[in-house]
Amino acid sequence: MSASPALTVAVALDQARAAGLDRVDRDVLMGALLGRDRAWLLIHDDHPLSPAQAARWSDWCARRAAGVPVAYLTGQHEFHGLLLQVTPDVLDPRPDTETLVDWALERLAALGGAAPTVFDLGTGSGAIALAIQHRHPKARVGAVDRSAAALAVARANGERLGLDIDWRQGSWFEPMTGLRVDLIVSNPPYIRPDDPHLADLRHEPREALVADEDGLADLRTLIAGAPAHLRPGGWLLLEHGHDQADAVAAIFEAAGWHEIGHRLDLGGHRRCTGARRP
Ligand SMILES: C[S@@+](CC[C@H](N)C(=O)[O-])C[C@H]1O[C@@H](n2cnc3c(N)ncnc32)[C@H](O)[C@@H]1O
Structure with missing residues (x-):
């Protein structure tokens, strides 16, 4: 059985939008997750997340959708x-x-x-x-x-x-x-x-x-x-x-x-x- 394809930046951002996160929150959280600025994210939207990053992304999206401030997620x-x-x-x-x-x-x-x-x-x-x-x-x-x-x-x-x-x-x-x-x-x-x-x-x-x-x-x-x-x-x-x-x-x-x-x-x-x- 082949491993499932890695989540890319673009797909992860789409998932966050579907979860109800607004644009600014999505960009700030992805920037913090990868330690990159917005310009980098725009150019590298096919960059794959590691399994640990994908797990953290899914946790952050769920908690942000539940009202946790972005700053408490990124620290x-x-x-x-x-x-x-x-x-x-x-x-x-x-x-x-x-x-x-x-x-x-x-x-x-x-x-x-x-x-x-x-x-x-x-x-x-x-x-x-x-x-x-x-x-x-x-x-x-x-x-x-x-x-x-x-x-x-x-x-x-x-x-x-x-x-x-x-x-x-x-x-x-x-x-x-x-x-x-x-x-x-x-x-x-x-x-x-x-x-x-x-x-x-x-x-x-x-x-x-x-x-x-x-x-x-x-x-x-x-x-x-x-x-x-x-x-x-x-x-x-x-x-x-x-x-x-x-x-x-x-x-x-x-x-x-x-x-x-x-x-x-x-x-x-x-x-x-x-x-x-x-
Ligand atoms: C609205 S927050 C402001 C925090 C920060 N100055 C800011 O602007 O982001 C109010 C702060 O007042 C503190 N506080 C509440 N009652 C207080 C009191 N009786 N004496 C001193 N600090 C108090 C709270 O712990 C909290 O940190």
């Missing part, structure tokens, strides 16, 4: 030009969060100080802290997460990328006792516990996503606690849900913050709100 995700290792212990960093990083870099440029200090609260994979440190090497950047498992992923990313971050475990401002910085940034949990979209996010850690009080509980805690940890003139920049901009601005306003402003995400929604310390 990595590019964020703001950095390749981060990502595991199911951390939120898969979203392109929309690059908006918050860009705003933080703008604020740091406006500060003009020699070595501004920045803290990223709820750092997850370390995405925001690492991107800021990478783009603004003079900044002294710290990062907090309550989850020890998440912080281990973030720390490993920092070591691999050669970026020196002051990693601290604890709840929000707890690990910042006695510390005042120029800028605090955070992408905290902000999804309402009854949000129907949560079903699509079931593979990511719930404690990274969900907050009480219509999703505003952690945003309120951050706005209430930040003044005690910001220097005069310091800024707090927050990511939140696409429909929470007015609510977050109202919380800032009620607490007497200045220069309240917003930034838009890739879809044109007011995704970030920030202000200067009262």
Whole structure:
């Protein structure tokens, strides 16, 4: 009996399409499977997969079709030009969060100080802290997460990328006792516990996503606690849900913050709100 013919790149990609995977996911997964870029895949679509690669491909397609994020399958995700290792212990960093990083870099440029200090609260994979440190090497950047498992992923990313971050475990401002910085940034949990979209996010850690009080509980805690940890003139920049901009601005306003402003995400929604310390 002759062995069955090897699965080629083209046939494997067709199988993935039939399983419901979209074009971008198919290309990213095949690139990661073979360690090749998209241009190579286009030219070599008759390249045969080894039996081990074919088995992994079939496993990845089934898990992706079941909603597992691509980054959990490949173990990595590019964020703001950095390749981060990502595991199911951390939120898969979203392109929309690059908006918050860009705003933080703008604020740091406006500060003009020699070595501004920045803290990223709820750092997850370390995405925001690492991107800021990478783009603004003079900044002294710290990062907090309550989850020890998440912080281990973030720390490993920092070591691999050669970026020196002051990693601290604890709840929000707890690990910042006695510390005042120029800028605090955070992408905290902000999804309402009854949000129907949560079903699509079931593979990511719930404690990274969900907050009480219509999703505003952690945003309120951050706005209430930040003044005690910001220097005069310091800024707090927050990511939140696409429909929470007015609510977050109202919380800032009620607490007497200045220069309240917003930034838009890739879809044109007011995704970030920030202000200067009262
Ligand atoms: C939406 S994720 C953001 C992760 C990462 N900053 C990003 O943008 O991809 C929120 C993060 O906040 C952390 N977190 C939740 N509650 C916290 C708390 N009370 N104190 C510190 N971190 C917390 C979660 O563990 C999670 O890593």
